[in-house]
Amino acid sequence: MQNRRQFIVLFAAAAGAVAADKNQFKPEALESYSNAQKVGGLTIAADAYHDAERSKSAFGGKAKPYENGVLPVMLLIRNDSKRTVTLEGMRIEYQADRTRAAVIPPREVPFVRSAQRPQLDSTGPIPGRVSVRRKKNPLDAQEIQERAFAARMLPPGEIATGFLYFQALYRENAILYITGIKDPATGQDLFFVEVPVNNGPH
Numbered sequence: 033m034q035n036r037r038q039f040i041v042l043f044a045a046a047a048g049a050v051a052a053d054k055n056q057f058k059p060e061a062l063e064s065y066s067n068a069q070k071v072g073g074l075t076i077a078a079d080a081y082h083d084a085e086r087s088k089s090a091f092g093g094k095a096k097p098y099e100n101g102v103l104p105v106m107l108l109i110r111n112d113s114k115r116t117v118t119l120e121g122m123r124i125e126y127q128a129d130r131t132r133a134a135v136i137p138p139r140e141v142p143f144v145r146s147a148q149r150p151q152l153d154s155t156g157p158i159p160g161r162v163s164v165r166r167k168k169n170p171l172d173a174q175e176i177q178e179r180a181f182a183a184r185m186l187p188p189g190e191i192a193t194g195f196l197y198f199q200a201l202y203r204e205n206a207i208l209y210i211t212g213i214k215d216p217a218t219g220q221d222l223f224f225v226e227v228p229v230n231n232g233p234h
Contacts, residue, residue, distance in 0.1 A: 072222045105198065
């Protein structure tokens with residue numbers, strides 16, 4: 033009996049590990065982006081996840097951020113220099129066709145989606161009364177918060193990745209305009225850079 037219990041526990045643990053592995057997400061390797069920008073000892077690439085299949089791989093099948101008004105852009109930064117840089121004051125703007133959009137903080141993403149009219153259910157628990165059923169906001173997804181870009185410091189040889197969110201449409205000529213990457217020793221901005229927004233690695 034004890035051996036049977038141990039087998040059940042081990043089987044459940046293995047099943048849990050498989051499920052967790054399915055939920056893991058890894059961005060494409062930085063080397064796969066041929067138009068990644070190299071400036072000031074950093075290599076930077078940006079990748080839009082606006083099509084359904086790639087969005088599903090990152091956020092699961094329910095969130096669908098682009099269909100609900102939010103464009104996710106994966107940002108990848110590798111520090112090829114010999115100094116640590118700080119990203120805490122980094123400012124990023126999405127630019128395309130004379131339009132500009134600032135980054136939406138991850139905690140505010142669920143509020144981008146316009147409010148839906150409540151659905152009325154006449155078969156409420158109390159006779160003669162109408163109950164209101166509210167549809168779950170697909171942007172209120174754990175993956176959107178967990179996979180947001182969150183790096184504040186980037187030591188030599190390290191890479192930082194994560195999603196930025198914009199209330200914008202994807203355009204082939206879009207760029208990310210990035211400023212505010214600083215040298216922590218002096219507090220001075222190191223450079224600005226314009227990074228093409230890819231539609232997948234190439």
